[in-house]
Amino acid sequence: MDVFEAIQKRFSVRRYLDRPVEEEKLNKVLEAARLAPSGNNRQPWVFIVVRDAATRKQLAEAAMGQSFVAEAPVVIAACGTDPERMMSCEVPDYAVNVAIAITNMTLQAVEEGLGTCWIGAFDQQKVKDILGIPASVKVVELLPLGYPAVEPPATKNRKPLDEIVMYERWQG
Amino acid sequence: MDVFEAIQKRFSVRRYLDRPVEEEKLNKVLEAARLAPSGNNRQPWVFIVVRDAATRKQLAEAAMGQSFVAEAPVVIAACGTDPERMMSCEVPDYAVNVAIAITNMTLQAVEEGLGTCWIGAFDQQKVKDILGIPASVKVVELLPLGYPAVEPPATKNRKPLDEIVMYERWQG
Numbered sequence: 001m002d003v004f005e006a007i008q009k010r011f012s013v014r015r016y017l018d019r020p021v022e023e024e025k026l027n028k029v030l031e032a033a034r035l036a037p038s039g040n041n042r043q044p045w046v047f048i049v050v051r052d053a054a055t056r057k058q059l060a061e062a063a064m065g066q067s068f069v070a071e072a073p074v075v076i077a078a079c080g081t082d083p084e085r086m087m088s089c090e091v092p093d094y095a096v097n098v099a100i101a102i103t104n105m106t107l108q109a110v111e112e113g114l115g116t117c118w119i120g121a122f123d124q125q126k127v128k129d130i131l132g133i134p135a136s137v138k139v140v141e142l143l144p145l146g147y148p149a150v151e152p153p154a155t156k157n158r159k160p161l162d163e164i165v166m167y168e169r170w171q172g
Numbered sequence: 173m174d175v176f177e178a179i180q181k182r183f184s185v186r187r188y189l190d191r192p193v194e195e196e197k198l199n200k201v202l203e204a205a206r207l208a209p210s211g212n213n214r215q216p217w218v219f220i221v222v223r224d225a226a227t228r229k230q231l232a233e234a235a236m237g238q239s240f241v242a243e244a245p246v247v248i249a250a251c252g253t254d255p256e257r258m259m260s261c262e263v264p265d266y267a268v269n270v271a272i273a274i275t276n277m278t279l280q281a282v283e284e285g286l287g288t289c290w291i292g293a294f295d296q297q298k299v300k301d302i303l304g305i306p307a308s309v310k311v312v313e314l315l316p317l318g319y320p321a322v323e324p325p326a327t328k329n330r331k332p333l334d335e336i337v338m339y340e341r342w343q344g
Contacts, residue, residue: 003283004200006175007207007276028176030337034330035179037278039292043331048338055340064260087292088236089299091312095263096292099271104179106209107279111175120211120259120268127261132342140263158206159215165202166220168227170304 006110011153013115016072016146025112026074029145032108033078036101039087045098048077048131055130062126063119063142072144077131078102083138098140105143115148178282183325185287188244188318197284198246201317204280205250208273211259217270220249220303227302234298235291235314244316249303250274255310270312277315287320 001009026049033047050056051074059077060070069075078101080094087093106116119142127139173181198221205219222228223246231249232242241247250273252266259265278288291314299311 001174003173003175003178003279004204007204007280010209012209027333030333032176032179034333034336035328036275037182037184037290039290041329043336046336046338046342048340048342050340052340089292089294089296089311089313091267091292091296091310092264093292095267096271096312099268100275100290103208103272103275107175108179118209118211118272120261120263120265122261124261124263130341134342137342138263139261140268141261156207157213161199161202161206164206164215164218166218168220168222168224169302170218170220170306170309 001111006107009152010106010110012117013148013150014068014117015149016068016115016144017149019147020073021114021146025114028112029105029108032104033101036104038097038100039093044080044082044094045101046079046081046137048079050075050077058130059127059142062130063122066119066121069119069142069144072146074145076143076145077127077139078141078143079133080138080140094138095140102141102143109145113147114145116143116145119143173283178279181324182278182282184289185320185322186240186289187321188240188287188316189321191319192245193286193318197286200284201277201280204276205273208276210269210272211265216252216254216266217273218251218253218309220251222247222249230302231299231314234302235294238291238293241291241314241316244318246317248315248317249299249311250313250315251305252310252312266310267312274313274315281317285319286317288315288317291315
């Protein structure tokens with residue numbers, strides 16, 4: 001599947017089949033994260049792969065009760081290991097770098113026939129407590145991963161290009 | 173080109189050919205950004221496409237003098253339009269969302285035979301002044317885009333999976 005097709009096909013999967021994710025596919029998704037670029041190649045990330053059903057249920061509860069999070073056979077907690085570091089442009093380094101790795105995973109998942117959903121609505125401290133994550137680390141997203149039990153939407157609802165692209169300088 | 177191949181082939185391109193980027197390819201790269209997901213589908217981003225040579229030179233100077241930034245025929249300033257907003261997990265929404273869109277662009281660029289480089293080393297205020305960007309907006313990255321004048325490295329230098337992946341909970 002080419003890149004553009006994967007970008008078009010990715011959607012937020014909020015229902016999953018009760019079907020395990022093959023080890024090989026999971027590893028390919030993780031490998032996509034591993035190969036992501038990061039500032040000065042510091043790779044300031046850790047990915048916690050949760051398959052235990054009871055833990056997934058706890059994570060779903062910490063994610064404002066979004067129960068489909070526990071429906072997925074795998075939930076990946078994507079963590080930034082250096083959350084205090086700022087880039088010189090004054091943007092937090094960990095948020096950008098971990099988001100790159102997660103994006104790679106979401107697109108690789110599409111290629112593997114799998115679905116994901118970016119979950120940023122969760123209680124940071126509760127997720128840390130559930131997974132035993134140190135205070136010095138920050139969880140950027142929870143990413144359920146599994147076979148979708150829903151069809152993709154027919155179209156993507158997005159602003160047109162001329163609302164989000166400006167030429168040469170800020171307009172208006 | 174499949175997703176995994178694009179992820180493998182992407183590298184930080186720091187030398188560009190003196191060759192324009194075709195309008196069609198540029199638009200495909202921007203379309204890849206447009207289709208990116210974002211929290212509640214707010215699409216909190218603007219992409220400023222700079223082709224003017226004098227402006228590119230100013231941007232390169234603002235990017236700690238990294239002159240290759242001006243060598244690329246196109247420089248995209250990827251901006252977050254709601255930089256104060258936090259996700260409920262206490263991670264800045266704009267940094268994650270704009271990074272997703274940029275990642276899409278970098279992978280689509282590979283598919284188009286183009287190169288990019290994530291530039292987070294720049295002076296935020298200088299870039300804003302050069303491009304007339306309002307104070308309420310934050311530039312997340314500068315992204316030079318053009319035909320690479322260098323070959324990709326033979327291998328990617330990355331930590332092995334077992335250093336960045338943990339199972340079930342934080343280890344060690």
